[in-house]
Structures are given as C-alpha cells and as structure tokens.
Amino acid sequence: MIISIASGKGGTGKTTLALLLAATRQNITLVDCDVEEPNCHLFLQPKWQDSGREISVMIPHVHQDLCNGCGACSAVCLFNAIAIAGKSALFFDELCHSCGGCLLACQQGAISEVEKPIGVVNTGMASTLSDVRLLNGTLNIGTPSAVPLIKIMKKEVAGLSGEALLDCPPGTSCSMVTAIKNSDYCLLVTEPNSFGRHDLELAMNITSLLKISTGVVINKSDGDLSDESIQSLCDSRNVPVLAKIPHSISFARQYASGIIPDEFRSVAADIWRQIDSERGGKG
Amino acid sequence: MKIAITAHGDDCHAEVDSRFGRADYFMLYDTEKESWKAIPNTQNVEAAHGAGIQAGQTLAKSGAGILVTGHVGPKAFKVLAAEKISMFSFGDSNGTVEEVLKAMLAGELKSIDIPSGIGVGK
Numbered sequence: 001m002i003i004s005i006a007s008g009k010g011g012t013g014k015t016t017l018a019l020l021l022a023a024t025r026q027n028i029t030l031v032d033c034d035v036e037e038p039n040c041h042l043f044l045q046p047k048w049q050d051s052g053r054e055i056s057v058m059i060p061h062v063h064q065d066l067c068n069g070c071g072a073c074s075a076v077c078l079f080n081a082i083a084i085a086g087k088s089a090l091f092f093d094e095l096c097h098s099c100g101g102c103l104l105a106c107q108q109g110a111i112s113e114v115e116k117p118i119g120v121v122n123t124g125m126a127s128t129l130s131d132v133r134l135l136n137g138t139l140n141i142g143t144p145s146a147v148p149l150i151k152i153m154k155k156e157v158a159g160l161s162g163e164a165l166l167d168c169p170p171g172t173s174c175s176m177v178t179a180i181k182n183s184d185y186c187l188l189v190t191e192p193n194s195f196g197r198h199d200l201e202l203a204m205n206i207t208s209l210l211k212i213s214t215g216v217v218i219n220k221s222d223g224d225l226s227d228e229s230i231q232s233l234c235d236s237r238n239v240p241v242l243a244k245i246p247h248s249i250s251f252a253r254q255y256a257s258g259i260i261p262d263e264f265r266s267v268a269a270d271i272w273r274q275i276d277s278e279r280g281g282k283g
Numbered sequence: 284m285k286i287a288i289t290a291h292g293d294d295c296h297a298e299v300d301s302r303f304g305r306a307d308y309f310m311l312y313d314t315e316k317e318s319w320k321a322i323p324n325t326q327n328v329e330a331a332h333g334a335g336i337q338a339g340q341t342l343a344k345s346g347a348g349i350l351v352t353g354h355v356g357p358k359a360f361k362v363l364a365a366e367k368i369s370m371f372s373f374g375d376s377n378g379t380v381e382e383v384l385k386a387m388l389a390g391e392l393k394s395i396d397i398p399s400g401i402g403v404g405k
Contacts, residue, residue: 074340080333083340086365092358095333 001163001279004183004212008199010170013189013219013245018167019043019260020245020268022132027162030126031153033179034169035119035137035146043260046124046134053122055137056115057098057148062089066110073102073111094144119149121156128260146175154179172202177210185275186212187242191219192226197233204237213278215242217271222247242274243267286312286387287347288380293321295381299373301353304335310380311345335359342368351387360398370395 003021005014018040022030032040060073060082069087081095082102093116103111119139126132137153139146146169157164168179180186186207190196200216207214216234218227221244234241245264254261289306290297300306309322322345327334335355339362342350350363351371363370371392373383386392 080330080336083336083362083365085339085343085362086367090362090365092333092336092361095336095358 001185002157002166002183003163003275004166004168004180004186005189006168006176006180006186006203006207007170007189008172008201008203009190009196012191012196013217014170015039015043015167016219016245016255017187017189017217017268017271018165019129020265021165021271022126023129023260024265024268024272025163026131028131029133029135029157029160029162029164031135031157031164031166032137033150033153033166033175035139035149035153036169036175038136038138040134040167041122041136042258043128044126044132044134045128046122046126046136048122048124050122052120052138054117055119055121055149055152056117058100058113059093059096059098059116060091060100060102060111061114062091063110063112064088066108068108068110070108072105072107076101076105097145098148118143121149121153147178150175150178154182172199172206176203177206180207180212181210183212184279186214187217187271188214188239189217189219190230192221192230194229197229200230201233201237204233204239208237215240215271215274217241217243217245219245220247221245240274243271284314284349285345285347286314286349286351286384287322287342287345288312288383288387289350289352290321290380293323295319295384296379299353299378299380299383301373301375303350303352303355304338304359305330306338306352309338309342309345309347311347312384333358336362339363339366339368342366349387351383351392354399355395357398360395 005018007014022028030040032038067088069084071084073089074082074084079095079097081092083090122136124134137149139149169175188203190200218230221227251261251263287309289300290308290310291300293308305328306324311320327337335358339359343366349369355370372395
C-alpha cells in the first residue's frame, strides 16, 4: 500500500504527519519526494547504504557541423527548447522535457542524446525509529523540474515490499501531481486558516481528478471553532476529516530541534486504523 | 537596414512595449524605403515557456538588423546574438514607436550588451 501525504499550502505539517505515521507502523519505507528541500533525514538520521545514486535525464546534443538549420527539431519541440539561430540549432536545456522528439525529427543525424545529471537518490535505515527505511531524493540546484527525479523514486518504491509513505512536495503543480499519482490513499494535511483552506481545496481538486481516496488531517488545531471552515469544506466535498493534531508549543519545540516527539502518536495510530478499515472495507 | 521596435499596437503611433518575448507587436521600419510594417507576436504573448526564444526567431525571419526594446532576457539574448541582431534599449520609458525611432536614429539609446536578470519575463 502506498500512502501519499500532500497539502497544497507549504508548512502545514506533511513531514510531521509522515514521521508520526512512520513511528507507529512496522516495516515501512518513508519516501521523501520533496526533492527540492528534503528534510526527513534530519529526523531519521539514517545510516546511508552508499554514497547515493546519481540520476540523469537524456537531453539532445546538436552537432553543429552536421546541422543544416532546416528547423525540423525546433518545429517539433512543444517547449521551445530549440531555436534556429545563426543558421543552426541552438539548444536550451532548461526548457527540455527529454521527450526525444527532436532526435526523431532530425533527418541530418545532427542530434544525439547525452546524459544530464539532475539529482541523487539515497537509501538507508533510520537510526531514530526502528524498522523504518528512508528513500531520499535531492534535486541538483538549478534543475528546473523535479518530475523526472520523483518518477525514478516512485519506480523504486513500486519494487519494494511492505508499505510506503510518500512525503510529497507542497503546492499543486507537476511535482505534487507526479508524487501522489497512483497512490492507494492520499492524506491532505491542512491548518485551520484561510490559506490552509484555500490550498486544501486546490489539492482536493487534484486528488478527485486522479480518483485517489482522500482523507484530511487538521494540524495545529485550536479546537472545533477554529476548524469549522475546514470541516465545512470537507463535508461539502464528502472528504472525511480523519484526525486533528492539536496546536502544541512543546511539540513544536521538540520538532524544531530535530526530535520526533512522542506526543500525538496515538493520533497517528488512529489514522492507521481508519485507513486500514477503509482499505479492508474495499476488499 | 530594418529596425524592429516592440509595441503595444500595430502602427507607428502606438505605445512602445518594454517586453521583448511577450511584446504585442514588432513594428519594423525600413530605413531605405522609410516605410513601416507590423509583425504580430500574438502566439507568444500567452506562451508558457520560451517566449523570448520564439520571438527571437520571428525577428530573425523578418530580416531586422536592429532591435529596439526595453529588456532582453538571457535566452532571447542568445538567439539574437547568434543572429547578429544589434539590440538597443529605451529602458522603462514610455512614448510612441515614432518617438523611440527618432531617439534611436539620433543615437540617444544605449546598446544592450548583457541580458536582463535571469527569470525576467518568465
């Protein structure tokens, strides 16, 4: 079973919830898909299995001596990554989506593919929690898209035994969509204010488009009154509120110093019970 | 020599547009014939990526030797430089296409030798 944890708004508690859920389950892999700013490793302090695997994508390389400037490559590129300028093809790798279309379009044999490193994937067993494996991705600085790296991490997850928790990137753009796609369940973490509600609704639109069973967790809850606007949104969308994590200064203090607090683990255990019973109910 | 000026409208009385890649029009002035021609850049105004790259190619096809605009981003700069199109800037100042042409011909505009900050015009 793959459970993705997303939010829309950043800073609502995706990693907090992911760590609490990992702490209350046996034989689980936590996947840090927030590759632009991975942080699960700060809490899990894993012993890395090796120095990491470099991940690359393929991009075109234009052989200027063979290029006749016909423009076939530029015409086929949906992302304007190739221009014809100065009578030959000029390539902009930051716009390239590695589709390989230009290779097929070029009749001069002037384009070949080369590897472009985009990031590193590491794995290791957590030292602060028992029986938790971490799969961590780090995108190279300056790489415009996290999508190819997240896709490769998800391929690794598909080959694993046991359950996986995906700590997803914030927002509702391509990287978040890639991360939550094909998960068995999506937990959306929000906080009880207008910003949290606004972005929660956007995130709900995505999970509903992707037809992923969804439940909401309200973090930093100050009680039913403050949670009302989130609760009414969830009611109107028929999405259950699975749990509330109370606003707690002592929790925040421990978290800020890199400790996974013991507080609220019973909340996490209760979320597991609800997910298990929904999964069981579906048969 | 043909001089292209980025503009909000399709004649020489239109306001200039300080954007290059997402300019509404290129107003092309032929110094020999002393005539104007409007080239629409509409397909690029809404482009998600690479508007400057496309606009650079449009300009190259028009036969312009000089571009007069507000700012040129890094990707457009590469295309224009490869096409050996000289770039001049009227900065953030306003005015009509005709007024900017006068300033250009009087040698009052600065040439653009480095692109504007990365991410400008995205």
